[in-house]
Amino acid sequence: MTELRLHRDLYVGTAVDEAVAVFAPHATLERHDAPSHWVVQITAATPQRERRVAGELGNYALGLTVKGRRR
Amino acid sequence: MTQLVQLGKRSTSFAMPFRHRAVDGKVLITNTEGNFLVLSPEEFARFSEGDVAKGSPLYLRLAERNFVRAEVDTRRMTERLRARKTFLNYGPNLHIAVVTLRCNETCVYCHASRADMSATHTDMTRETATKTVDLVFQSTNPSVTSEFQGGEPLVNFDVVKHIIEVAREKNRTAGKRLEFTMVSNLSLLDEEKLAYLVDNHVQICTSIDGPEHLHDKQRKLPGLSAHKTATYWIKRINDAYAKMGLDPTLYHVEALLTTTRETLPKWKEVVDTYADLGCRALFLRPVDPFGFADKTALRVEYPRGEYLEFYRNAVDYILELNKRGVEILERFAAIFLTKILGGEDPNFLDIRSPCGAGIGQIAYNYDGKVFTCDEGRMLHEMGDSTFLLGDVAVPDGAGEGAVRSHYRELMGHETVRALAIASNLDAQPDCVNCTYQPYCGVCPVHNHRTQGSIFGRMRESTLCAVHKGIQDYLFTKIGQGDRETLEILQRWTTVRDRTHFLQTCAT
């Protein structure tokens, strides 16, 4: 299991929600949010796949957060 | 770092805002409206300390160029700024129609992502061509140039003719200054096509990479010498112009080259080739990162420092030829010198602020897709459609009025807006403080391709290195003050109208 921790000061919650929805088909994703972080636990067939899903999900959430700031 | 100048207490009240740069042991200063002076280190020290006696020769030189706060002429400043930005008042004047991707030559540095001669699906249809002409005439610019490119545009000559005929017909009512140009390798020309192009006043531009062995090594034409074919037709076209009574110093085929690693040591042979062909200009373009660049970079690319050494050697030689009476100029130099010495903007779309992406030029792909510029179109062919603006084939309501609003939507596209901001040198780190800012330009598409954002980082930009290096060279020459050289450089800024290529409504 790989844990992705996204700081609440830096990532928008709705962006994380949307990223989780997009990547749900690619791994088992569970949310266990902490006071300071949005937390996504990623379980997949291999550690490499978990790393990849974590990285792409994080990038996706970052992209949506940045895009949301333009409005 | 070597300290060029030792400054005492700097004055904050003597000088108008200026930028400075060490060039060839002297100090170049420029101001907002693009005036410049080349000062000795001692003169610069006195200038920045405010220690210049009123009425002294240095004071008069500075005041005349609006560098002295007490003497500033704001009216003149405004006029000069306005002259540099006239192009902002008008929309795209250059409309590039890529009539096919098919090409019968294979060039090692091809940036157009050419297709094989069997790829007829990459030919623009007459219907698409008509729609592109509709858009051309929506431009708010009273002057428009339709430029045929490819691939090799002669492969789809039928559509070239169609565009010419439709455009001329539309211009009967539109009344624009309409011109046509074609960028071609010339190998598919025959007497019939030549007659059509000459009779219809189409300007012709081609590529000559230098001497035959270099040209043919880089531009493969199956079974033939690409160089021999191109030079044959250059002479043939120039003869046709002469036969029509046109001034050969003004009317001739223009050629340009793409500088590859193999070109770098051959600067003299390249210049001699152009001079022997009777060319009046050569454009020493460095290789760019589009098209096949990824695959061929190992073979053709080079550090920009080496390109600049090639450039200096070549232009030194060109100047020497000029002194011997051979009239030939280098195009990069002419563009910068027009801004530096002439105070005007020649509207070269890649070197202006903001650049011409969308607002100065539009590229129409063979399939009707519309791009901010040819570089944006090239990226699309590489799989990156960031600079796609629209599609002439997209229906937009019924009736003729629909095309008009479509044009405005393209011009108001957020990508066009983003590129206008990204290429505004007053908004760009580094450029904002650069001494060459009044004369220079950036390419957001180049930045995007090489650095991942349309803004880029100029210290790491190969394009910035080229622009700075060329301007360093030019200001070195200006600063050296050789009268004969200065006269030649001044002559390079003279633009003579080639009215023969203007399409008149009567014909």
Added chain:
Amino acid sequence: MCYASVTEGPHSGMTMDLQGIPTGLASLDLGAASASIRVDGAAYPLDALYGAAYVFIDRCYVLLDRPDGADGAWRVTLAWKKGEPTAEQLRALAGEFANELLSCAWRSQIARESRAMIESVTAQALGGAMGPPSLDDLEKYDFSEETFEDPLGIAMSWEEKHKKKARADDPGAVPAPLQEKKS
């Protein structure tokens, strides 16, 4: 060429400082195929951090965080997407990010200071290219859309502003004008 000095770190791989960069500001982890940079929030605004991070998401995984106990500092982790990078490659990635961050921070400052000029040039450029709207364009424009607040009622027509109730026997009558004040 050696790019790193090696120390033990908390992660699965060894963390190394980057040559030429003060200790604690940046490190790389070959085992995790990543480089981390500590960013001073006072020197680099958040907009710049986002701007720089966004530029890199196509070539690496970018994770933004706040180091524990760090006041006003951010941490950026750049993780290589595929394969095993060398220390040199990670150092170059971190260095390029730092340059982009600086560029974004400076651009943000320039945009604030020169906003009026930038907007003016952009408006002129787009206006010159677009030209005035045609009658067809105006016909399609939705003027009913509320685009601005109008507390003084300046955009209101005179009739709307001063209308009186119509007489019962003449519902279509134009309201009578206001009486002029006698001087």
